[in-house]
Amino acid sequence: MTMQPDPYPPTLTSQPMVDAAGRPLVAEPAVAVAPTVPVVEPVVVQPAAVHQTVATSYGRRYAFDSVVVGLVGLAFLLMGLVAMTRAGFDGSMRDPVVEVVGFTHTATLGIIEAAIGLCLVLCAATMTRGGSVFFGLVLGVGGFVGAVQTDSFRDSLALESSLAWLAVVAAILVVLVSLLIPRMVTRTDRVEAI
Structure with missing residues (x-):
């Protein structure tokens, strides 16, 4: 294949190209284009409506068994503390014998009653x-x-x-209410729009 010279070689001249009538050739778009005017309009930003909601949730626990256990424990705790206070610890733990709520006590029996009463009160408080x-x-x-x-x-x-x-009767009461009385939990959820 031989190379043929280009019949219309590009020419570099500093003069503009002209048509047959001598007018300069200018490239024009095929479709008329309207002049562009920059659009400068203020953009109004509408504040978005603020919707806030507040959710409040609270619950209540009803443990009637703990109330009964607490009352029995409090009775034994107070009876034991009164017996210990009246009997004192300055002498023998057997003497003196004091009377609390119509029953005879020593300081040792007061300690035992106060200890079991305190344990029952703590169990009631912690449910x-x-x-x-x-x-x-x-x-x-x-x-x-x-x-x-x-x-x-x-x-x-x-x-x-x-x-x-x-x-014994108090113990039966404590055990039965602890095993048989159901506990109730109520929960309330409230949502408010502000």
């Missing part, structure tokens, strides 16, 4: 059913042993049979 059942059973077993063997504890604790049976 633990397992602890309430456990300390209720401890109270019941101790009360039953004291009721059956009253003569064995007459000297060291000044325990009366009636107080021991009262402890």
Whole structure:
């Protein structure tokens, strides 16, 4: 294949190209174009409506079993504290024998009652059913042993049979309410638009 020279070689001249009539050739668009005017309009930004919502949620727990356990524990705690205060700790733990709520006590029996009462009050405050059942059973077993063997504890604790049976009844009450009374939880959710 041989190379042929270009019949219309480009020429570089400093003069503009002209047509046959001698007018300069100017490239014009095929379609008429309207002159462009810059559009400067203020853009109005509408503030967006602010919608705020506030969600409030609160709940309540009703544990009637804990109220009963707390009252029984408080009764034993107060009875034990009064017995310890009246009997004192300056002498023997067996003497003196004092009377609290119609029952005879020593300082040792007051300590035992205050301890079991404090445990029941703590179980009621923390709403633990397992602890309430456990300390209720401890109270019941101790009360039953004291009721059956009253003569064995007459000297060291000044325990009366009636107080021991009262402890058994209180223990049965604590265990039954802890196991049988249901707990209720109510929850309220409220959403407000501001």
